[in-house]
Amino acid sequence: MVFKSQKLILEIPAQISSYRTFIDTCCNFVGDFEPLSGDFKRLAKFKLVIMELLTNAMKHTKAISFLELEIGADEISIRKIDAGSRFSFLDSKTGKSYCFPLTGFRYPTQMLAVFGDNYSLDILIKNEDLIEFLEPKEIDYLSAHELPENFGLMVIKQCASSFHYHYNVPDGRNTFEVVFNFK
Amino acid sequence: MDYSKSIINNVVLININLSEASLNQSEDFKKFLYDTTEVTPPKLVLDMSEIQYMDSSFIGALVAGLKNVLSKGGEMALVNVNTDVMALFELTRLDKVFKIYDTKEEAIEELK
Numbered sequence: 364m365v366f367k368s369q370k371l372i373l374e375i376p377a378q379i380s381s382y383r384t385f386i387d388t389c390c391n392f393v394g395d396f397e398p399l400s401g402d403f404k405r406l407a408k409f410k411l412v413i414m415e416l417l418t419n420a421m422k423h424t425k426a427i428s429f430l431e432l433e434i435g436a437d438e439i440s441i442r443k444i445d446a447g448s449r450f451s452f453l454d455s456k457t458g459k460s461y462c463f464p465l466t467g468f469r470y471p472t473q474m475l476a477v478f479g480d481n482y483s484l485d486i487l488i489k490n491e492d493l494i495e496f497l498e499p500k501e502i503d504y505l506s507a508h509e510l511p512e513n514f515g516l517m518v519i520k521q522c523a524s525s526f527h528y529h530y531n532v533p534d535g536r537n538t539f540e541v542v543f544n545f546k
Numbered sequence: 547m548d549y550s551k552s553i554i555n556n557v558v559l560i561n562i563n564l565s566e567a568s569l570n571q572s573e574d575f576k577k578f579l580y581d582t583t584e585v586t587p588p589k590l591v592l593d594m595s596e597i598q599y600m601d602s603s604f605i606g607a608l609v610a611g612l613k614n615v616l617s618k619g620g621e622m623a624l625v626n627v628n629t630d631v632m633a634l635f636e637l638t639r640l641d642k643v644f645k646i647y648d649t650k651e652e653a654i655e656e657l658k
Binding site for chain 1: 565566568569570598599601602603605606607609610612613616617629630633634637638639640642643
């Protein structure tokens with residue numbers, strides 16, 4: 364059987380007044396893809412990912428970005444693409460700051476990366492332009508006062524099968540790619 | 547108004563009148579929680595029955611509000627959390643941090 368993929372591209376303005384239109388449009392697009400639309404819990408995670416990518420666009424991009432959805436044979440890919448600021452993080456061990464393209468690593472390298480106050484996540488540096496966000500280890504908040512107040516990347520990773528950030532050097536384009544795999 | 551409050555049995559009941567709770571409202575809501583000082587120490591019950599969608603920015607505001615309340619020796623509880631929103635609390639493991647009740651009567655009884 365030859366499978367023909369389908370694609371949806373939405374422009375995300377710098378300011379969104381209502382997320383609902385985006386969520387409904389994305390849900391309608393995947394409406395015939397039974398592995399997702401027929402599973403209430405998976406669909407809830409799909410909606411959360413859409414929301415988090417929209418929030419990420421408004422909070423960090425400060426420019427027009429695009430949401431690209433693609434239905435494959437056994438998976439759904441969601442990409443948030445923009446030409447805004449490059450993604451950056453700190454190494455939790457050294458406190459050193461990194462920005463893309465990354466240099467001075469052996470590939471692959473795993474690291475606990477810090478993104479904000481009390482907010483960290485394991486990443487796998489695959490090459491100088493590509494990192495994968497990894498499943499958090501046991502999440503255990505020792506004290507309420509140490510609770511982070513940012514959760515976006517962690518939520519996306521928790522919802523999806525895989526979650527990558529890619530920086531395209533030639534055109535300065537940032538891509539967050541989220542994949543839901545149903546094999 | 548996006549938020550309204552009333553005092554019942556020395557507990558402040560806050561109704562969040564938003565269907566979408568996201569980045570657009572998170573800073574204002576954090577300030578609203580910080581400014582809720584009618585009861586000392588603060589005892590807040592947040593009714594979330596209107597919220598259909600919530601993102602991590604708004605949950606961050608809830609965490610900031612909780613930390614502020616706890617630092618003053620108070621308590622904070624959430625009620626009427628729908629299944630999509632509860633999924634967000636479970637993914638972030640914050641369902642183990644917040645006191646979450648089915649009804650506001652139950653929450654007020656626990657906090658009063």
